[in-house]
Amino acid sequence: MPAVPPQRAEGPYRVALVCLGNICRSPMAHVVLxxxxxxxxxxxxVEVASSGTGGWHVGNPMDPRAAATLTAAGYDASRHRARQYDATWPEAYDLVLVMDEVNLADVGGRTERVGMFRDLDPADPGGSVPDPYYGGDDGFEEVLAMVERTSDGIVAALQAAIESHPSDRAGGGRA
Known part of the structure; x- marks a missing residue:
């Protein structure tokens, strides 16, 4: 399992998830994670946020098909509202995970703190989370399976990181 970068400051470890419009992949990953x-x-x-590199959907709920797929699997998709990625996120978050290579280029490329979401996929690491927006319902189910599996990998990596630095990170604000 790949390691996650160390936490920058006191308070929760901060993870940002990024896709194109913040209505399909990154909000599904946000809810599941x-x-x-x-x-x-x-x-x-651990604090989780999500956003899209484009601003077309800012303020809107997630795609109804994404929400229906999450709801059918027992998740609450009702609170999500799309946000646009901010260029300060790589400095504000401990880890920024993008859904595909285009998103990676849009956020400035791979760094110690910026990588692909599926880098932490325990069954099939690397690669993109396909955008289901222009397809049918089966694409959303495929994305959910990837997101669930990869979220388990992210949780395992975060547990290892938190346990290796046992100071109390749950309390207090960010320095």
């Missing part, structure tokens, strides 16, 4: 973190007892130690 938050759920997996809660299941692992890390909800108070």
């Amino acid at each position: 938050e759920s997996r973190l809660a299941d692992a007892g890390l909800a108070d130690r």
